[in-house]
Amino acid sequence: MRGTRGVVPTVRMIGRSVEEENYVQRAATALMVVVAMLILWVDDSAHAVTIGFDPSAATIASGGSLPLNLQATGLGGTPTSVIGGFDLFVSWDPAVLNFNAATLGSALGTIPAQAITAITPTTASVELFENSLLDPTSLAALQNGTAVLANLSWNVLTAQTSQVSISGLVSDALGNALSVQFQSAQLIPVPEPDTALLFVFGFLGFVVMKFKQG
């Protein structure tokens, strides 16, 4: 069809020349691109702050330990784009992990002089609470870009695929709810030694069989 651009539907207007039609379609395409970009931009700005783990994926082995940093990214350095307080729940599969310890970072001020804190663990989750006592301007100066909110560690009970997830409520420096995107940490088991050995033997057998057939 003449003048079609991508997925933009074409409607031939009566009495309109081909050049005019092309012009209209180009304009429509440009408009749609702009709208799409705007939507993406709005969507992105709505989740400018992300709270996740560093590393975002980790291999675990039975009997080993798992350290993860809970960190926020996308902090803007203004009172409405930084964290003034949080009440977060970090949860995991208790068959896989056994909570060991957690310490809160200094992104909201030094502890205990400049923040109210609480760490409340259970078998399958830990609540991390912190409210900064700093004024908005000081907080904005303290947080720009990435900030570590807490350091956590677990003992690995069973190495199997799992994840550590986050939920909760975050306040900006002015006491408003901050729009945050939470990202879980993916846990991948390290292969057991006997499993690896079986894999090697199987591979060798496959090679030998191919050699004989050849």
Place this chain on the structure above:
Amino acid sequence: MISKAARLSGAACATLAALAASPAAATFTKVTTGDIVTIPAWYWNGCWGDYDNDGWLDLFVGSDDRSTTNYLYHNNHDGTFTLIDQAAMPKEPSKQHGCAWGDYDNDGHLDLIVTGGAGTFHNMLYHNNGDGTFSWVTDGPIYTETNVHGFHGPSWADYDNDGFLDLFIAGHDVLNRLFHNQGDGTFTRITTNTIVNDPGDSECRGFVDYDNDGNLDLFVGNTDSHPNFLYRGDGHGNFTSVTDSGLSNAEGTWACAWADYDNDGWPDLLLANGPNKNSLYHNNRDGTFTNVTESTGLMEATSPNDNFSAVAWGDYDNDGFIDLFVATGNCYPDPNNCVLRPNLLYHNEGDGTFKKVTEGPVVNDLVTQCPGASWGDYDNDGFLDLFVSQGSAWPTPQTNLLYHNDGNANAWLNVKLVGTRSNRSAIGAKVRVKAFYRGASRWQLRAVSGGDSQSNQQPLSAEFGLADATIIDTVRVEWPSGIVQELHSVTPRQFLTITEPPTQPEAVCDVNNDGIVNRVDIQLIANARGTPAVGPNDPRDADHDGMITVLDDRLCTLQCTYELCASTPPSQTQGCGMLGAEPACAVALLLWLRQRNQRQFSSRVTTTQIH
């Protein structure tokens, strides 16, 4: 209770904010057209006031010409003014040596007092009818009191805290006058009060709470070898003469004005004397003052026949430190032997010193006699413009001077107060602002004055320069009624109207009801996180959503009485040492005194975010 004025200069905010990283100079352009600067007369004073409540400053200028012309200029909202129809404000011949706006009957419309000057001329009290016209109040002692020597500067002040503005008038070679507002639109002359029984030759006056005890005090400046007077008020109409403060000197004082030039939370005092010097007195925060004229760079010499005649404080470049204008050319004692001289403008350097401005029309125009000077943002651009009246007793009539401030990129805040329990004009209220700018967190103080200098009045709004601040942490209003009101996280570059709450706001966040919000309260709210609020007035539920969350904890943190939600004032926790040695100490001290003395004051303030 709190409303935001409609005028927010948001369009230019982003650009200006980007440019505001460093202090910037401000220049002035002399206004040369319009009646306000082209009609010659023997002008004495200038008083800015929005008499028609349209949000734009109008200007009354008093003249000694003994004509029946009243120079009241209506602001046309486009940078020009129109002289009002004389029928709207009738006048009998008078010398008009002083003026002051104040809503004495609390009807929401600014009224005007114009003093009669020397001779047998009457003081003129104009009642604002609310329709652009004024009625001349001819019954009562304010009108009938005359004297051949003269009445000069008037000041409105609610000296007995009954919610109605009273009137003080400085007397030239006669006792000063005090008129008590009866609350029904009438006044009675008070003759028994200390402040009207000290003989002097009073040219200037200024009410202020110099000792931060919550009560208005009064300074009166005298000429002709009379010592100056300082009176300490008790808030109930009684004053005590203070003679050991360091201010009771005979300096030939023509004009005086209070301002906290060093942002320590305590008002300091500038005297424009004659001849030969200014005097700047630093408030020592213990009831005494130290003359710091020389160390601050304000020592200025004039010829023996010249006197400084007017003074006006204003942060003209919005850098967060209040600057100083001093008018010169007050020929005395020989009015026939005067020379033309320039006025003086001093820039506050922010380190406790001032630098004399040498460029621009404000300091290079040669003037005659300028007993009137007043800063006012007449074009609502956030920058203070300057009006200077000229003429007074000069042999020939003179035209006034108006300088438009060209502005810069610095941030600002303009606060208008509306009293309810206090007098409606909020005269006597203090506004304190805390913001982070120029690398530090600072408090600034402005007091709403009912008249100062020799015969002038600054606008009734409080103007703050905020340099590169992006947000104002706290706006605190200390009303004459004793109510303390706070706003937090306020956006700069706006005109803000704050109405006094009828009672002390409820104690949101003060969970243990001990009169302050501190770490104990914040911890209690944190402990209750995730639980429902108990009723609609649960002090832990700051956002009133029915649940206690980290958001409530954070909101209440913003309302903590002291830094870092401490339980004691900074003077006890941050090593203030001497009373008020830190910038926030004055505020903290005031709060501490109030908490100690009066339960009413210890009730925590509800703050409302302005949207």
